[in-house]
Amino acid sequence: MIKKKRTTISDVADYVGVHKTTVSRALNNPGRISKELSVKIKNAVIELNYIPNQAARSLHLDYSNTIALLIPSFVNMVFDDVITGVKSVTDKHGYALMVGTSTYSELGEETIVESYIQQSVDGIILTSTRHTERTINMLNSAGLPVAEIMNMSDAPFDINYGVDQEAAAADITRYLVDKGHRRIVFCSLLLDSRATLRKKGCQRVLKEAGLDASMSLYSKAQASFQTGAELLAQVLQTWGLVDAVFFVSDELAAGAVMECHRRGLNVGKEISICGFNDLEMAKSIYPSLSTVATPRKEMGELAAKGLVDLIEGTEVIDPIRTFPYELKARDSA
Amino acid sequence: MIKKKRTTISDVADYVGVHKTTVSRALNNPGRISKELSVKIKNAVIELNYIPNQAARSLHLDYSNTIALLIPSFVNMVFDDVITGVKSVTDKHGYALMVGTSTYSELGEETIVESYIQQSVDGIILTSTRHTERTINMLNSAGLPVAEIMNMSDAPFDINYGVDQEAAAADITRYLVDKGHRRIVFCSLLLDSRATLRKKGCQRVLKEAGLDASMSLYSKAQASFQTGAELLAQVLQTWGLVDAVFFVSDELAAGAVMECHRRGLNVGKEISICGFNDLEMAKSIYPSLSTVATPRKEMGELAAKGLVDLIEGTEVIDPIRTFPYELKARDSA
DNA sequence: TTGAAAGCGCTAACAC
DNA sequence: GTGTTAGCGCTTTCAA
Numbered sequence: 001m002i003k004k005k006r007t008t009i010s011d012v013a014d015y016v017g018v019h020k021t022t023v024s025r026a027l028n029n030p031g032r033i034s035k036e037l038s039v040k041i042k043n044a045v046i047e048l049n050y051i052p053n054q055a056a057r058s059l060h061l062d063y064s065n066t067i068a069l070l071i072p073s074f075v076n077m078v079f080d081d082v083i084t085g086v087k088s089v090t091d092k093h094g095y096a097l098m099v100g101t102s103t104y105s106e107l108g109e110e111t112i113v114e115s116y117i118q119q120s121v122d123g124i125i126l127t128s129t130r131h132t133e134r135t136i137n138m139l140n141s142a143g144l145p146v147a148e149i150m151n152m153s154d155a156p157f158d159i160n161y162g163v164d165q166e167a168a169a170a171d172i173t174r175y176l177v178d179k180g181h182r183r184i185v186f187c188s189l190l191l192d193s194r195a196t197l198r199k200k201g202c203q204r205v206l207k208e209a210g211l212d213a214s215m216s217l218y219s220k221a222q223a224s225f226q227t228g229a230e231l232l233a234q235v236l237q238t239w240g241l242v243d244a245v246f247f248v249s250d251e252l253a254a255g256a257v258m259e260c261h262r263r264g265l266n267v268g269k270e271i272s273i274c275g276f277n278d279l280e281m282a283k284s285i286y287p288s289l290s291t292v293a294t295p296r297k298e299m300g301e302l303a304a305k306g307l308v309d310l311i312e313g314t315e316v317i318d319p320i321r322t323f324p325y326e327l328k329a330r331d332s333a
Numbered sequence: 334m335i336k337k338k339r340t341t342i343s344d345v346a347d348y349v350g351v352h353k354t355t356v357s358r359a360l361n362n363p364g365r366i367s368k369e370l371s372v373k374i375k376n377a378v379i380e381l382n383y384i385p386n387q388a389a390r391s392l393h394l395d396y397s398n399t400i401a402l403l404i405p406s407f408v409n410m411v412f413d414d415v416i417t418g419v420k421s422v423t424d425k426h427g428y429a430l431m432v433g434t435s436t437y438s439e440l441g442e443e444t445i446v447e448s449y450i451q452q453s454v455d456g457i458i459l460t461s462t463r464h465t466e467r468t469i470n471m472l473n474s475a476g477l478p479v480a481e482i483m484n485m486s487d488a489p490f491d492i493n494y495g496v497d498q499e500a501a502a503a504d505i506t507r508y509l510v511d512k513g514h515r516r517i518v519f520c521s522l523l524l525d526s527r528a529t530l531r532k533k534g535c536q537r538v539l540k541e542a543g544l545d546a547s548m549s550l551y552s553k554a555q556a557s558f559q560t561g562a563e564l565l566a567q568v569l570q571t572w573g574l575v576d577a578v579f580f581v582s583d584e585l586a587a588g589a590v591m592e593c594h595r596r597g598l599n600v601g602k603e604i605s606i607c608g609f610n611d612l613e614m615a616k617s618i619y620p621s622l623s624t625v626a627t628p629r630k631e632m633g634e635l636a637a638k639g640l641v642d643l644i645e646g647t648e649v650i651d652p653i654r655t656f657p658y659e660l661k662a663r664d665s666a
Numbered sequence: 667t668t669g670a671a672a673g674c675g676c677t678a679a680c681a682c
Numbered sequence: 683g684t685g686t687t688a689g690c691g692c693t694t695t696c697a698a
Contacts, residue, residue: 006450006476008675019685024677034683049474054451055388055397056675059690064388074432075413083407087434096448099407099432101420115429117339118387119452141382143339225617254614261619281587284558286594341691352669357693367667389691392674669698674691681686 007050016044027052058120067307068098068116069125069300070109072192076223077251077279078296079127082149085300086125093308095122102128104192110135117142123307125300129153129162130193145310147303150296151194152322159306159319161299165194168292168325169201172274173246175290175327177209181243181272186216187231187256188248189223195248198276202246215239228255229262232273236263241271244333250275250282250291257285257332272333278326287331294325340383349377360385391453400640401431401449402458402633403442405525409556410584410612411629412460415482418633419458426641428455435461437525443468450475456640458633462486462495463526478643480636483629484527485655492639492652494632498527501625501658502534505607506579508623508660510542514576514605519549520564520589521581522556528581531609535579548572561588562595565606569596574604577666583608583615583624590618590665605666611659620664627658 013020018037026033026041033041044050058064069086071079083099090097098121102109110132116124117138124139125147131139139146139157146157153160176184186202188195199216206213217234221227228251235245247253253275260267267273268287275282278293306316346353351370359366359374366374377383391397402419404412416432423430431454435442443465449457450471457472458480464472472479472490479490486493509517519535521528532549539546550567554560561584568578580586586608593600600606601620608615611626639649 006675007474009677010675020675021677021686022684025684028677032683037683049470051447051450051471051475053392053453053675054448055392055453056690057451057677059386059388059392059675059692060677062690074407074416077410080408097433100430114384115387117384118390120386120388137382138384141340142384225614229617251614255617258617258619281558281584284562284588284591286591342693343691353691354670354693355668358668361693365667370667386691389674390693392676392691393693395674667698670696672693672695674693676690677688679686679688682684 006053007048008053009050012041012044012048012050015048016041062120063122063311064096064120065094066096066098066119066121067123067125067304068100068121069127070100070102070112070116071127072104073101073222078223078249078277081296082127082300085297086304089301089304089308093305095308106130106132106135110138113138117144122311123147125149125303125307128193129156129160145307147307149299149303150294151197152320156320158310159303159316161303161321161323163294163299163323163325165197166201166204168294169198169246169276170205171201171325171327172276172290172292173202173205175329176244176246176272176274176333177205177211179244179272179333182211183215183239183242183244184211185235185239185242185245186248187228187235187245187252188216188218189227189252190218190220198248215242223249223251225251225255225258228252228257229259230255232256232259241265244272244274247273247275250277250279250289253289253291253332254281254285257287257289268331268333274333278328282328283330289328290330290333291328292325293328295323299323339386340381341386342383345374345377345381345383348381349374395453396455396644397429397453398427399429399431399452399454400456400458400637401433401454402460403433403435403445403449404460405437406434406555409582410614411556411582411610414629415460415633418630419637422634422637422641426638428641437523439463439465439468443471446471450477455644456480458482458636458640461526462489462493478640480640482632482636483627484530485653489653491643492636492649494636494654494656496627496632496656496658498530499534499537501627501660502531502579502609503538504534504658504660505609505623505625506535506538508662509577509579509605509607509666510538510544512577512605512666515544516548516572516575516577517544518568518572518575518578519581520561520568520578520585521549521551522560522585523551523553531581548575556582556584558584558588558591561585561590562592563588565589565592574598577605577607580606580608583610583612583622586622586624586665587614587618590620590622601664601666607666611661615661616663622661623663623666624661625658626661628656632656
């Protein structure tokens with residue numbers, strides 16, 4: 001591929017017969033340019049397909065009007081709402097949004113954080129609170145505001161909006177216990193920080209109730225209906241018909257519900273299933289899924305807004321804040 | 334937020350007591366630097382948390398080692414596979430991946446394409462084949478390779494890998510007709526280019542079979558279980574118990590299946606439902622969903638690989654190619 | 667093996 | 683209202 005040279009501001013200037021400064025002003029500061037020249041320049045820009053070189057721009061300006069959002073994976077519907085929330089705010093305030101994935105690894109996060117800092121993003125939103133030492137160092141010395149969302153962090157950066165994952169898991173477990181369930185299984189994917197906290201909350205309540213807290217199962221696969229179905233099959237095979245299964249995510253729970261259909265098990269009567277996150281489909285599957293709703297969109301919005309404020313020099317009130325969750329008692333449990 | 338100044342290559346040079354040229358070389362071209370100096374410099378880089386400024390770098394080099402992928406929306410599982418495929422290739426070849434959304438609008442696409450060109454990305458993958466004139470102009474004069482995937486384009490750029498959407502929809506409709514279904518409804522979201530083609534394929538087959546091709550319903554909402562459930566309710570209300578419903582996406586179809594459960598309708602016997610795309614959950618819901626599988630991951634991989642080749646000056650064989658789809662006959666229809 | 671100088675494209679400070 | 687100049691941080695000749 002032969003690289004055609006891009007049109008530069010000088011090309012436009014030459015074409016119109018003015019100095020490049022004038023072109024720059026016509027584009028960024030049109031007040032100070034004569035009407036007719038301004039029009040001439042703008043026509044030339046269109047005619048020559050001039051697109052400013054952002055690298056040159058941010059090199060000079062020392063900002064890029066870009067906010068970065070780092071999520072563990074695109075293949076996880078939980079983060080859809082976060083993206084939606086963040087994007088609505090960045091759009092509104094004229095920031096470009098860059099979304100990247102850590103592939104659920106602290107080293108993956110490190111790589112992307114480095115790449116974001118290299119690109120001079122103005123702020124970063126992380127959806128994890130566990131980082132490598134180098135990630136922390138880079139972020140601290142990069143001189144840009146950092147927000148962490150989803151969980152509460154032990155050592156937050158500038159902004160931290162999270163949900164008490166352990167308490168939420170405890171609450172839904174207690175809901176199961178109060179319903180009279182005794183043999184309750186905890187099912188998870190490989191334990192990331194959030195899953196670990198949920199497990200802790202679940203097991204604490206089980207122990208407090210004098211129940212067996214040792215029934216738990218993990219899958220190395222990714223969050224999917226299929227994985228949920230497989231986990232349910234494994235539960236039944238291992239412990240027989242238990243009273244209830246708490247899955248750390250709605251995809252898994254939904255897949256388990258489907259597997260129950262397949263086996264002719266009446267979900268909500270013969271066996272109770274609950275999930276976590278309250279994804280869109282949770283209320284729509286049959287039977288509807290009991291789960292815990294977390295304000296992911298709001299956390300995304302507020303984190304983005306907070307970063308914009310910090311970038312633009314405004315103070316952020318309450319930058320470290322625990323957000324409420326809501327138990328959604330539906331038909332599956 | 335007071336912006337701390339980032340460590341620059343000159344800071345590192347001063348710290349070690351050499352010229353910045355030497356630092357640059359130690360980092361990018363270590364062969365030409367004495368061993369001990371090299372070590373000293375690398376230690377200083379770590380100590381000072383030096384992260385190269387990508388803007389300055391690409392300003393000089395005129396490339397950024399970045400490939401951009403544009404999808405309509407993050408809230409659509411169809412593109413998860415595309416992202417996965419693209420990312421595996423960009424990772425492998427040392428390119429950063431930027432993912433952005435057009436929010437299903439040609440103007441949205443235009444905005445993001447402009448922003449990508451501004452950022453000097455080295456190549457762009459589009460998941461749509463309809464663009465504004467300005468988008469086309471910008472891409473043509475930007476001097477970077479462009480790939481379009483998912484559909485076949487009438488006027489492709491450098492690479493185009495797609496599935497014949499119309500033929501695929503025709504095939505699954507024919508499958509329904511051959512099963513003996515007579516009253517078949519087409520349900521879609523607002524018609525983007527792919528939905529339009531699928532509708533065409535569906536209606537063509539219905540007409541050829543002498544059936545009523547006028548039963549179709551559209552929702553302005555987004556692809557979701559909920560929307561699918563609502564559409565099914567509307568279908569039943571409008572036409573009573575029809576024989577089959579073809580949804581343009583699996584999310585909708587899955588939501589419709591759930592709504593049937595809710596109403597005590599036996600899916601696959603009393604009413605047939607099919608979807609499109611073969612999302613992961615299609616085979617896992619109950620009853621399993623009949624649908625059409627498209628090689629989205631493969632198209633993403635090959636498009637990314639093709640761009641890398643073009644960027645690096647290798648030829649791409651067969652850059653315009655129609656990919657096969659596969660009818661997945663399962664239990665829902 | 668290392669240093670000096672030039673320049674990538676852009677904008678802001680300073681002339682006129 | 684418009685042009686001149688300098689410099690953002692980096693890499694790459696060219697010289698030493």
